[in-house]
Amino acid sequence: MGSIHYEGNDNIHITSPLDPEEFRNQAYKVVDFIADYYKNIEQFPVLSQVHPGYLRKTLTQQSAPDDPECLESILRDVDRFVIPGISHWQSPNFFAYFPSSSSSAGLVGEMLSTGFNVVGFNWVSSPAATELEMLVVDWFGEMLKLPKCFLFSGGGGGGGVLQGTTCEAILSTLVAARDQKLKVIGRDMFSKLVVYGSDQTHMSLQKAAQVAGFGEENFRVIKTTKSDSFGLSPTSLKMAIQSDIEKGFVPLYLCATIGTTSTNAVDPLDSLCEIAQQNGIWVHVDAAYAGSVCICPEFRHFLNGVEKANSFSLNAHKWFFTAPDCCCLWLKDPSALRNSLSVNPSYLENKATDSGEVVDYKDWQITLSRRFRAMKLWVVMKSYGVANLRMFLRSHVKMAKIFEELVGRDERFEVVVPRNFGLVCFRLLFSEIDKSNAMNLKLLERINKSGRAYMTHAMVAGMYLIRFSVGGTMTEERHIVTAWKLVQELANEIYLM
Amino acid sequence: MGSIHYEGNDNIHITSPLDPEEFRNQAYKVVDFIADYYKNIEQFPVLSQVHPGYLRKTLTQQSAPDDPECLESILRDVDRFVIPGISHWQSPNFFAYFPSSSSSAGLVGEMLSTGFNVVGFNWVSSPAATELEMLVVDWFGEMLKLPKCFLFSGGGGGGGVLQGTTCEAILSTLVAARDQKLKVIGRDMFSKLVVYGSDQTHMSLQKAAQVAGFGEENFRVIKTTKSDSFGLSPTSLKMAIQSDIEKGFVPLYLCATIGTTSTNAVDPLDSLCEIAQQNGIWVHVDAAYAGSVCICPEFRHFLNGVEKANSFSLNAHKWFFTAPDCCCLWLKDPSALRNSLSVNPSYLENKATDSGEVVDYKDWQITLSRRFRAMKLWVVMKSYGVANLRMFLRSHVKMAKIFEELVGRDERFEVVVPRNFGLVCFRLLFSEIDKSNAMNLKLLERINKSGRAYMTHAMVAGMYLIRFSVGGTMTEERHIVTAWKLVQELANEIYLM
Known part of the structure; x- marks a missing residue:
């Protein structure tokens, strides 16, 4: 050329x-x-x-x-x-959705990965891509104090993989659970399998179920309540399972969430896993956003019970300074994944695969081609070190706490649910719910139209609330204070109308 | 911070x-x-x-x-x-698999996309990500002279999307076809649906079928022959369909390929689509590798018949100078995709979506989060211009032709199938097939162990052949000539053994 x-x-x-x-x-x-x-x-x-x-x-x-x-x-x-x-996701005044927080290290890590431009579908196509991935998922797992059974270094057959998004992690584990179960009970029972989530579970679960061929009658959305802080109640799960079994259904898969999208609710993992185990249900733990902060000892308790789950995932591209996409998925028994997702055409046959000594990640995910995502995660971990990473995450939580306190001091507002991580859910309070919802919608529209901050909303238990999500890499305390002043100023306007 | x-x-x-x-x-x-x-x-x-x-x-x-x-x-x-x-996919001596050919423009385009780091799941989350994507898939479609019904600008409801890989494009269209059909004939007919491909179709189809819940009994692998240059014979397809209908199955989906992985075979699109149309079958055209070169008028005829297909995809990260991942998928009727893949949680509700005036690409793909892939494709198109892009692609084909001629001049070798694009399939000839296969395996191992070139193999109709795939961005004629000398030199060694 x-x-x-x-x-x-x-x-x-x-x-x-x-x-x-x-x-x-x-x-x-x-x-x-x-x-x-x-x-x-x-x-x-x-x-x-x-x-x-x-x-x-x-x-x-x-x-x-x-x-x-x-x-x-x-x-x-x-x-x-x-x-x-462009809506500026990297702006320090971006408080919408969840963060997509990058960093210098994440960016240059991505550049290196794109520069090598290898397509590491199997080990032989680029051994470093596979082996660095095995390394960094173990490193991350250790930082999170995941049980050894989820790590390659645990030696029990467990391990992790870097996929694109949580949607892929849920879809691939759901398919693995489905096929494992059908192998035992027969394929003609497909229409009897049931997938469980709560009304706060991320839409990824429903989407994955649709893709994997589950009908509406095979998908349970269990209601949560404010009194449970919108966490999935073990009692409700138990009742749903019993009712299904009585009707001849076969419980299959539960997605539990650590830090739901709407309000950062935490499902009580330990109790849910107990019930699931008793019923032969695969439990996937979706900690897409909040998982990262659990590298801090003071947050690790939110993961208690994960040792009883089958799989666990988080998005490093959300709150771990790594550019999209980078979803980390750990499994105790990846062979279930491989049994469902392996296809071995002759043109990919090679000695390394035949030896059984290597991991071929194409068998751990939906797609064949895969980007060299391990590089950026490795560069992030090395560039900052665990101590700094913890400090960065804590600083976001601290800023969220400051915002929460500011809201608490203005009696026109309420903090809707207790804050667990970096998300504050708040609203203007009115005695009538319809008026309250309309006024908060109006307030949010004005905030976003101002261009000075971007926040998003959620609807829980009929309540329209405003989500203030802290995690932008460039966000400082002054941005929090300014954002709150903006909210107050625009609330004043609304009251004057 | x-x-x-x-x-x-x-x-x-x-x-x-x-x-x-x-x-x-x-x-x-x-x-x-x-x-x-x-x-x-x-x-x-x-x-x-x-x-x-x-x-x-x-x-x-x-x-x-x-x-x-x-x-x-x-x-x-x-x-x-x-x-x-690292196996050096960007090396000018990389002739393995298919190219993953980058370029300066592709690399800096990816940097820009990572720099903005937006997560454009729906229009409002970053309008530019969606609108630039709609623009570049139309531009690309025009370059390929795709029928207007596949383009947004066609005004008939068709359009394109940038997904990660062909696996995703096949899975998402298969799911769309499945749900569309089941809506008509009832969900209890799921176990009767049949997916068709040939023994040369990419493994993505089988994987997608597994993920989407199809059993082995619902998947047909139609045998191809050397006399058909390993293309899918319309007669064979017709017979398979008839046999299935007689057994009470319902033909659903056909994946036709332009440029198969093993030998670059081209399925006769026009005839296959005719048969499919008569039987209500969704036809997806997988031109993952060869699609790009069809922007050159002299190659466009390979796509004849695409106007009768439902969907068409190619990977810009293979042979269009764009860093992975970037699979372009066009559909005549994306509403089938949206019907299967839409999930609309309250936290993503917004006025733009409600207006019906925008595309929310989350409903066009498996995952919610999505990278800003349009940026790099746009930068590639603008940086080089259509005339240069055609010239680059032609230069690769010309180099493959040179290699083919070199093979043809050495009577120890044969070119196994006529070359269509940038892939030359060749082997050492021996009278006995087992010996031939063993010797070519040995030759390939020596080539790759030398470190001076990387080629891969395929098995077709019991024949082990060596694939020489030209498409590296830095590959020049001298690399082709040197690679051939290496092959000859190592063949000499084998003959002396």
Whole structure:
């Protein structure tokens, strides 16, 4: 390719699409662009203010150009057309959803991974991709004090894998549980299997069940209550299971959550696992957001009972300074996963696989191709060290606590549920629930329209509440204080209406 | 976070995990590291020569460090511990599998995407991520001269999406087809649905069928023959369908392939689609590797018949200079996908979605979270322009042709099947098939052990053949010639044994 030369209409000279010096020059410029973006990120409205269809309306270029464009021109287009349509997840004033918190180490780790650009579907296709992954999931597991049975180093056959998202982790473990059970009771019992979650479980579970072929009649959404802080009650689970068994259904899979999306509720893992074990149910623990903070000893108790679960996952791209995507999934018995997900075409046969001495991660996930995600997680762990990582996470929790205290001091507001991690759920209080919901919706719309902060909502037990989620890597105490002042200021406006 | 200061044991001062100037400095160093890696890439054995377990054996660091390490020290570890375990997919001497061909534009595009780090699950979470994606899939579709019904701009409800891999594209369309059919014939007919592929179809289909809950008895692998160049014979498909219908099965889904993995066979799309249409079968066209080259008019005829298919996908991370992962999937009727994959929890409700004016890509794929993949594809298209992209692809095909001619001139060898794209399938010829297979296995092992090139094999119709796949971004004619000399040299050794 080095021999290819081309003079575009605008005199751009392309020697090769991967000339090292050209890459170096272009990458420097893009690094500058990104660094400057971070520097100026507070200038932009956090939530993009564009209207549907804005891009087609503003962009003059309506099809792929025939001739090349220089990087400067492309970056100008990013400035003009892309940035206005970005909601700035890296902004220190982003308090929406859960964080997607990056870091210098996460970013350069991702660059290294993209630079090597290996497709490590099996061991032989790039041994380092597999072996570094086995290493970092063990390191992370140790930091979390996961029981040895979840680690490669435990020697009992357990281990971890880096998948893209929690949706994949749930889908792959659900499929493993399904096939393991059907092997025992027969495939014609598929329509009798039941999947359990609560009304606070993440939508991933429902989606995974749909994909894996479960019908609506095979999916139980167990109601939670405010008195249980929206955690899944073991009594309710027990009753649902009993009722199902009486009707001839076969309990299969439970997804328990540590830190639900709406309110950061924590399901009582230990009791739920007891019940599940008695009924031969696979328990997956979804700690997508809150799992990371459990590397701090004072939070580890939230994971108590995980030793009785079958699988456990968290998203390092949420609250562990690692760029998306990076979901860590640990299993006691990955062979169930392999039995469901292995396909071994002749074109992938190789001696290492035949030897049985290696892990071929393609058999641990839905897809064949896989990115070298271990690199970024390794770089994050080494760049900061466990002590700093704990300190960063604690600082987010501390900031959430400050916000919670500020809310508590204004009697127009209530903190809706006790804060467990970095999420504060609050609302304006009115005696009538309908009015309360309407007013809080109005308040949130004004907050987000201001462009000065971005928060999102949840509906629990008929209550509309505002979620204030702290975890942005660049967020400092001053941003918390300013955000609260903004909330108060806009609440004043609403009261005056 | 800016207020956090920490003095590690080794005097590393961490101000904030995302300080723009620290990011700039670190990213410069990593850019240099990657550029130097590309410069020196030919020094490394293409296939890693490490043994299983090498990393744990050589690495002294057995758990995550408590204290931070500086980037220089981490990059030294990458050099010492990671690179020996890398199989160098970016090497110009990598001819294995299919290419995972990157480019400067693909790399900096990925950097931009990681820099913004948005999680564009729905439109409102970052409008630019959705709208740029809708734009680039249309641009790509136009370059491929896909029928208008597959494009957003066609106005008929069709459109495209960027998923991670072909496995996801097949799984999501299979699930859409399954649910659409079951809605009509009833869920209790699930066990009667049949999925069709050939013995050359990629393993993704089997894996997707397993995940989606299809049993072995619902999966047909239709045999191909050398006389059909390993393409799926319409007659064979027809017979399989008829036989299934007679047995009370319901034909559901066919995966046709343009450029199979083993030999780059092309299934006769037009005839297959005719038969499928007559039987109410969803046809997905998997052009994972070969799809990209169909932007060249002289290759477009391979896609003839796609207008009768339901969905079509290709991997831009294979042969379109875009870093993994980036699978482009187009559908005539994405509503089937949305019906199967939509889950709408209250915490994601928003006005834009309610308006019906926007695309929420979470409903077009297996997972909720999604990376901003459109950015890199857009940067690739703009940086090179269509004319250059065609020229790059043609240069790969031309190099494959040169290799094919070299093989043809040595009478010890045969080219096993006619070359369609950038893949040459060849073998040493012996009168007995067992001897032939053993000798070609031995030859391939020697090629890969030399470290001077990496090729892989396939088994078709009992024949062991060597695959020489051209598509590395840095591959030049001289690499082709050297690789062939290596093959000849090692063949000589084998003959002397």
